[in-house]
Amino acid sequence: MADAGAHQSSRSRDLDKLLLRPGHLVGPAFEPGTELRDDIQEYARILVVGAGGLGCELLKDLALSGFRNLEVIDMDRIEVSNLNRQFLFRLEDVGKPKAEVAAKRVMERVSGVNIVPHFCRIEDKLDEFYSDFMIIVLGLDSIEARSYINEVACSFLEYDSNGNPREETMKPMVDGGTEGFKGHARVILPGITPCFQCTIWLFPPQVKYPLCTLAETPRTAPHCIEYAHLIKWDEVHSGKTFDPDNPQHMQWVYSEALKRAALFSIPGVTYTLTQGVVKNIIPAIASTNAIISAACALETLKIASGCSKTLSNYLTYNGVEGLHTKVTEFVRDKECLMCGPGIFMELETSDTLKMLMDKLGDEPQLLMSGVSVKHGGKTLYMQAPPELEAMTRSNLSISLFKLMEESPKGILHVTGTAGKPGKRQSCSTKLRVAFKGVAGIKDTDMAGGA
Amino acid sequence: MAEPKAEPKPEPKTKYDRQLRIWGEQGQSALEKASICLLNCGPTGSETLKNLVLGGIGSITVVDGSKVENGDLGNNFMVSESNLGQPKAKCVCAFLQELNDAVKAKFIEEHPVTLIDTNPSFFSQFTVVIATQLVEASMVKLDRICRDANVMLIFARSYGLSGFVRISVKEHTVIESKPDHFLDDLRLNNPWPELKKFTESIDLDTSDPVAHKHTPYILILVKMANDWAKAHNGKLPSTREEKREFKELIKAKTIAPDEDNYKEAIEASFKVFAPQGISSSNLKRILDDPCSEVDSCSSDFWVMVAALKEFIANEGGGEAPLEGSIPDMTSSTEIYINLQKLYQAKAEADFIIVGQRVRDILKKIGRDPLSISNDLIKSFCKNARKLTVCRYKSIEEEFNSPILPEMQKYLSDEEYSVAVGFYILLRAVDRFSANYNAFPGQFDGAMDEEISRLKTTAVSLLTDLGCNGSPLPEDLINEMCRYGAAELHAVAAYIGGVASQEVIKLITRQFVPMSGTFIFNGIDHKSQLLSL
Numbered sequence: 001m002a003d004a005g006a007h008q009s010s011r012s013r014d015l016d017k018l019l020l021r022p023g024h025l026v027g028p029a030f031e032p033g034t035e036l037r038d039d040i041q042e043y044a045r046i047l048v049v050g051a052g053g054l055g056c057e058l059l060k061d062l063a064l065s066g067f068r069n070l071e072v073i074d075m076d077r078i079e080v081s082n083l084n085r086q087f088l089f090r091l092e093d094v095g096k097p098k099a100e101v102a103a104k105r106v107m108e109r110v111s112g113v114n115i116v117p118h119f120c121r122i123e124d125k126l127d128e129f130y131s132d133f134m135i136i137v138l139g140l141d142s143i144e145a146r147s148y149i150n151e152v153a154c155s156f157l158e159y160d161s162n163g164n165p166r167e168e169t170m171k172p173m174v175d176g177g178t179e180g181f182k183g184h185a186r187v188i189l190p191g192i193t194p195c196f197q198c199t200i201w202l203f204p205p206q207v208k209y210p211l212c213t214l215a216e217t218p219r220t221a222p223h224c225i226e227y228a229h230l231i232k233w234d235e236v237h238s239g240k241t242f243d244p245d246n247p248q249h250m251q252w253v254y255s256e257a258l259k260r261a262a263l264f265s266i267p268g269v270t271y272t273l274t275q276g277v278v279k280n281i282i283p284a285i286a287s288t289n290a291i292i293s294a295a296c297a298l299e300t301l302k303i304a305s306g307c308s309k310t311l312s313n314y315l316t317y318n319g320v321e322g323l324h325t326k327v328t329e330f331v332r333d334k335e336c337l338m339c340g341p342g343i344f345m346e347l348e349t350s351d352t353l354k355m356l357m358d359k360l361g362d363e364p365q366l367l368m369s370g371v372s373v374k375h376g377g378k379t380l381y382m383q384a385p386p387e388l389e390a391m392t393r394s395n396l397s398i399s400l401f402k403l404m405e406e407s408p409k410g411i412l413h414v415t416g417t418a419g420k421p422g423k424r425q426s427c428s429t430k431l432r433v434a435f436k437g438v439a440g441i442k443d444t445d446m447a448g449g450a
Numbered sequence: 451m452a453e454p455k456a457e458p459k460p461e462p463k464t465k466y467d468r469q470l471r472i473w474g475e476q477g478q479s480a481l482e483k484a485s486i487c488l489l490n491c492g493p494t495g496s497e498t499l500k501n502l503v504l505g506g507i508g509s510i511t512v513v514d515g516s517k518v519e520n521g522d523l524g525n526n527f528m529v530s531e532s533n534l535g536q537p538k539a540k541c542v543c544a545f546l547q548e549l550n551d552a553v554k555a556k557f558i559e560e561h562p563v564t565l566i567d568t569n570p571s572f573f574s575q576f577t578v579v580i581a582t583q584l585v586e587a588s589m590v591k592l593d594r595i596c597r598d599a600n601v602m603l604i605f606a607r608s609y610g611l612s613g614f615v616r617i618s619v620k621e622h623t624v625i626e627s628k629p630d631h632f633l634d635d636l637r638l639n640n641p642w643p644e645l646k647k648f649t650e651s652i653d654l655d656t657s658d659p660v661a662h663k664h665t666p667y668i669l670i671l672v673k674m675a676n677d678w679a680k681a682h683n684g685k686l687p688s689t690r691e692e693k694r695e696f697k698e699l700i701k702a703k704t705i706a707p708d709e710d711n712y713k714e715a716i717e718a719s720f721k722v723f724a725p726q727g728i729s730s731s732n733l734k735r736i737l738d739d740p741c742s743e744v745d746s747c748s749s750d751f752w753v754m755v756a757a758l759k760e761f762i763a764n765e766g767g768g769e770a771p772l773e774g775s776i777p778d779m780t781s782s783t784e785i786y787i788n789l790q791k792l793y794q795a796k797a798e799a800d801f802i803i804v805g806q807r808v809r810d811i812l813k814k815i816g817r818d819p820l821s822i823s824n825d826l827i828k829s830f831c832k833n834a835r836k837l838t839v840c841r842y843k844s845i846e847e848e849f850n851s852p853i854l855p856e857m858q859k860y861l862s863d864e865e866y867s868v869a870v871g872f873y874i875l876l877r878a879v880d881r882f883s884a885n886y887n888a889f890p891g892q893f894d895g896a897m898d899e900e901i902s903r904l905k906t907t908a909v910s911l912l913t914d915l916g917c918n919g920s921p922l923p924e925d926l927i928n929e930m931c932r933y934g935a936a937e938l939h940a941v942a943a944y945i946g947g948v949a950s951q952e953v954i955k956l957i958t959r960q961f962v963p964m965s966g967t968f969i970f971n972g973i974d975h976k977s978q979l980l981s982l
Contacts, residue, residue, distance in 0.1 A: 009519050009521035011520050011523050013520070013525040013936075014524060014525045014937055015525070015936070017610065017932060018610070018932070018936065018938065022932075023929055024924075024928050025929050026926040036936075060943075061940050061943055064493075064939035064940075065939060080464045080465050081464055081467045081468055083504070084468055084505055084506070085468070085469075087549055090548070110527070111523075111531055180472050181472070181951060219778055219779075219786040219787070221782060234496070248633070264783050266783075272467070272470075280467070281467075281471065283471040284950075285468070285469050285501075286502075287948075287950040288947070288951065290501050290943050290947030291943075291944055291947035292947075294941070294942075294947060295944060298611075298972060300939065303951075308611055308972065309974045310974075312974065315975045319631050319952075319964070320628065320630050321962045322963070323948070323952070323979060327976050342679035375783055384613045409709050
């Protein structure tokens, strides 16, 4: 290996090769040069959602990929069982907020990087918080959290009069997930590549045992555990909620499960299994998190810089039997209520918010009930929590035209439960409304509709 | 940095809980006994080791002769500004030690290439050697050393948006391959006498509706297969028409629409149609392997294979030892538990026979008949259908005489074109650097000249390999020069992650390590495994 010039190497020695030199296999907007490198350092703001196994890796990877403005959001505190993979945490950190410790550790080691931690729930932040970032990177382990961020990111998306997504409103997401030796990484460009909702079927349904099996014909150790957890607990502790993080509660479930197993001569109930079943623990190791996070960080760098092609659009990694990687190009669901152009509705200026909500129930595409409505960053009506419901109830009788500041048209975000009976699920969609008889509406505004 | 801590440590079990659920106490204990040597601690090597240290690997030895410079601060998390000018091995080692004080960490400040040339016996003390960022000549030498010393070896390299991981071990045998999806071993098409007898004790046509809907599908299918065979000269359904008819017969037994057990029976009926005996081609290959003719030098694995072979030919009547577990299925508790016991008893009986055969063979080849533990034999029997053997060609052989038809196939297959292009170019850059003392594009300027030199080098490499007239995409050659041997952190973290995952599989002897050479394609992630 040549050693010449080694002493004068710059910190961005390696990254510069990628960002400063032209190439042929690059993104369409790639403009190599020091300006690109400096812009990424100065202006690209990236949000990392989750400071766990993937989040720790992501923060490190992004900090060493030329990004200097990072924020991280996580509501969890550090636990001992995190330490086999969440390498930014030490034993003495147990109990501290993950986001704060992770941010501090990376800043200590990579000078020039600024990481703002947010120790809170993702729902605690306003939509404006999320709209501020260039790219949102997700290191999560639940479908619910992914769906939430997806909904927020897709709500920023606007379509032009030709029905094409407007690039400046597109909030790219990069998502990773792992389980044991397996994982996935994906790039979501709302309006172009499928969002979570478009491919919601990718998530396997959770294992649920029929209650009659638990109660009448238990056969396996998990049956005994779930009996103790779901049936016996409520029988014995009337009104007291089971807390999976309370070791005494867990111990109680374990000993009840043991009794039940003994009664039916069912082998295999252990404390470890009890925890696994009750908390639905997903096994996790450092190496898989490293692989998936690295893929996500690399894609984030590519989206921000155009320095190479991007993953299109879903990578799976499986190291169980040999090594298998696969890239699948999923396609958008054109009918997707989340990332599509939404539903168009024409209203009278006198129509009240309540009347709109009733119309949503009749709209054959939606059949939506339990509706909550937002306009811009403002909540017009919210079903829950009760305090918010009470605060917004008075809007119900006000005309929507007025609530939307008398603009001839606009976009609302509505959430609720939708679908045909038997297939109803929570749903969120954009509603493009226009008011009849108000100047300023041209035919083209209605093109590209639902 | 790490101060001795006063407070009692939490159970290591809790700390490793999420991985113990994958590889169990045995896997963990194998990791804790393993000693690892890392060659070169740039980001690729450091990240590989980080993932192993977190998991509680026994000991690590970091070998690197360089000092920390500015460029390292931009791609390696294990070094920081205060380390500038210090030995890199020392700094990386100190950071890794901070991650897990249960790991014995030490470093040697020496260039790996020097060590390979001057002190080959150094490597024999390790369980696994992880060699990162080595050029071709050193890879070949190290591979020879490790093969002679029976030390497992894995190569990892990051290069711009490309890279590779390659395992080099003469033979790696796996008992617990733990595949995700594997057909259960129920013997519905070939029940042993006790299962038949138990089936006869159950009345499928019971008038009690509760009993009827709680008869497990195992019993339904064994009974109905038996009835079918009686009516068809001892044969089970084999044609499409017969299979359809068999399913109709099951359906006709249903007396209420909510009988899940009958639905399960229809879904599982293909298990009745499956041929008897060993069906896995993988296992057949192992049984036919010359290593199954054992002598005093044979490993425990092959001694057990020899015993397995005898069992199949004799007591097994063509079948491997029964696995002994059944999946959950609709059933009354009592029948299910009894069935479970029945399967376990048969598995135990098979294990005892195999165990005796193992001891006989050991005696015959002049080894202590008790030198293979019963636990191991039991695990072997339980996993008999899933045994896996991996063999890796020597690096020298692959480099000098790769399998040409495979190479030609990759070169002409669009799915593989980038991966095989990277494979050739990753070798070409080493030749390039041997000739010009630097990698193409390593320093700024004269890019066009470097590109044409790399192209010439790649063409001559292809010619040497016997692949004349297979041009590489120009864009890829350009791309390789653009990379200029950069070790990007994200790529290094990916490659390091892959390497550490493979090391874990090698050490725990669980799951199946990758075969061939993994070529990372960071352009569009269409990475490939090449078997050359």
